[in-house]
Amino acid sequence: MTNTNNLAPAGGIVESELKTTGHVHAVGNELGGMMAFSDLFTALAYFFIPVVLTLFIIKHRELKFKRILVMFILFILACGLQHFLHFTSHWYPTPQLLNATMAFMAAISVITAVMILPILRQVSAFIQERGELEERLAAHNVELESALSLANDRKLAFEQSERAFRAIISGAPIGTAVVTLDGRFSLVNKALCDMFGYVARELEKLTFQEITHPDDLDTDLFQVRMLLDGVANNYRMEKRYIRRDGAEVQAQLDVSLVRDEQGNPDFFVSQIQDITASKQTQSALKESRHRFLSLLKHLPTAVVVHRSDSSIEYVNPAAEDMLGLTEDQLLGKSAVDPDWHFLTEDGDQMPLDDYPIMKVLSSKRPLSNYTTGVVQRKDAQVRWMLVNAFPIKTAAGALDQVIVSFIDITEHKKLQQALKEQAQTDPLTGLFNRRYFQETAAREVAQARRANSPLSIIELDLDHFKRINDRYGHAAGDKVLVAQSDIIRQLLRENDIPCRVGGEEFVIIMPGTDAHEAAFAAERLRAKVMSADIQLENQQILRWTTSLGVASLEDGDICIEDVIQRADRALYQAKADGRNCVSVAATG
Incomplete structure (x- = not known):
């Protein structure tokens, strides 16, 4: 029989008076077998832990405090070896090896205890440093979240701005396009498509060079170069485009260069207005004015055209001859001028408000058969004129010009005066x-x-x-x-x-x-x-x-x-x- 009072704590077996009889202890077959297999499984578990920790250390070579893990691995191995020896001692007792294992465990424990004190200080410093790092990381995370939020807001604002920009382009009442630096239409609106006779997908495959009239292309490209070189920020010009059906379109082109955040050219924004009808109207008006001036030039009646400020804009040759002044002496002068003054029909000095042009400007009504004397400072001679004048108004009703016509009635006036004197x-x-x-x-x-x-x-x-x-x-x-x-x-x-x-x-x-x-x-x-x-x-x-x-x-x-x-x-x-x-x- 084995004395069970001499069993060591923690499962250790001290060499004593235990005696073996065959392959099992004398404590009994059933209980001895259970203890043997418990030691076996415990040993296996202890052996598995160092393997896992060793693999972990190999995988994480940068890991701090590996030495304490190594000591822990050795300690666990010693524990596993002890349980394995204990398992084998049920059949093959090896008290010397078991004691050596116990001594190794003690040594490892002492070394671990000695190593753990400085390591604890390092761990404490590491924990403090890690706390500080975590605080900084938290602050950085807050900053990152703020930056991400700002970036997201900017993205939303950009998307909203992009939608608004596209809405403005598409909804503009005049032709509007975004043009790349090489001249391709990248975004066009309906007004521009209608003007040129293309659908949007067709027009966005073309460049402005391809639909510009050849005679106007060099001028346009020169203006573009001025923008790209930084000489100007925008330009305006009148030019001709070629529609899809081959017809010419007279247009007023306004171009602005958009630059990126670094100041580099990014794209052009072009606004194109169809002025074909306006040009035709201007041409008709020009022709009409030419005929009108030609008529006035050959008209025997003197004609003077005044602006709304009473300054003289035009005189015909008959007026020059009648007044004895040249066109250069008359143009730009006002009716109120020190070089001449007007007389009433009775021969008195005429008040300024009664000057023919002044009466029309103030009343905005025509003046008919108005007799006045004109006295020039250079010779003081009186020339009697029969004046008719009528205002020309703009479409909005504002006074634009006053056309004054007059005939010289000096001889008639002299005859009239002679007859009057004869009668009196x-x-x-x-x-x-x-x-x-x-x-x-x-x-x-x-x-x-x-x-x-x-x-x-x-x-x-x-x-x-x-x-x-x-x-x-x-x-x-x-x-x-x-x-x-x-x-x-x-x-x-x-x-x-x-x-x-x-x-x-x-x-x-x-x-x-x-x-x-x-x-x-x-x-x-x-x-x-x-x-x-x-x-x-x-x-x-x-x-x-x-x-x-x-x-x-x-x-x-x-x-x-x-x-x-x-x-x-x-x-x-x-x-x-x-x-x-x-x-x-x-x-x-």
Whole structure:
């Protein structure tokens, strides 16, 4: 029998008084067999662990702290060997080998214990370093996630921008295309396809060089080179394209160069507008303008075209001749210019607002048969013009031009003035006649009433004029009348109005003159006449005198006839007083 009290802990068997009998211990066949196989399987498990760890170390050569793993592998091998020896000792006891294995395990344990202290410090440092690395890695992961999120946002923004760009291109009302650097259409819209007669897939296989009119290609390529060389960022030109059906398309081309983030040329964006109809309209307008200007050039009527700012844009030869100025002297000048001014029909200085061009510009309505005098500074001569003018408006209704036509009526004006003077002037004396006196007297009375100013009339009659005619003849009488008129003109003021109203009867209208001033003027006239004489053809000297009546406008006078009646009575009184005197009508 074996003494079981001497069994070593942890399955170790100390050499003792155990005794073997054949192939099993004396503890019993069933229990001994179970213990033997337990040691076997434990040994196998211990042997398997070092194999796995060794393979792991071989695979992970960069692994830290391999020495402690090696010691652990040796320890596990020793444990496995112990269990294997224990297994075999059931049949073949080897106490010396078992003790050696125990000693090896002890040595390995001591070495491991000695090695583990510094390794623990390294492991602690490694764990701390790993923690820091994990923190940095976590921070880097956050940064990476942020960068990925930003990249994703940028990708979404780019995709959205790409969709918007394509939508803008496709929805543009004018022909629009993205063109590669070698000239190929990479993206075209419907408007461009309709313009050139292609579908999109056909047009995107072509280059702009292939559909450009040969005569315009060099100019276009030169502009492209300017963009690529950085001389310009965009360009505009008019050029011709060839449609799919061979027809020409007049177009306005606008091209911009798009560069990448590094500033290198990437692609072109082209906008193409069909201006064929516009060009045809311009050509028609040009032809129409040419015919119009040709008509104006040969028109005998003077024509001046003003811009909306009144400056002169065009003059025809008739206008140059009529105004006595050349085209260079007229073009660009305004109607309001120091080199000339305008007169009213009465000969007065015309206000600027009444200038023909100014009236049309302000009213925007035509002006018909407007008479004005034009006085040039260089010669001060008056040229009378009959003016017609009408405005030219844009389609929007804005004033664009004013066309002024005029004819020279200077000779007609002179004739008209001569006829007027004949109708108003006494042919013998050159003084105003009775008709003019009647028209003017009423007007002057009305003016005096409005201005609340005085007005006087002098009536005078040559004394014994019939005797002069009877004794010396009517020719001598006419000389007396002319001399009398000359004296009247010499002594009167500029605004006084002398008239011959009968054979030897004269009336003088004196605006702004009261009775006292008129009486003084009458007396001067009487004295001047009395001292005057004329020499007849027979060398005879002829003298004469005159009687004068003076009357002034009073508050109670209804019309000029009231003043004339008082002047008549005063004249009769002067004759009754012996002639050659002045009589002033009583007031009130």
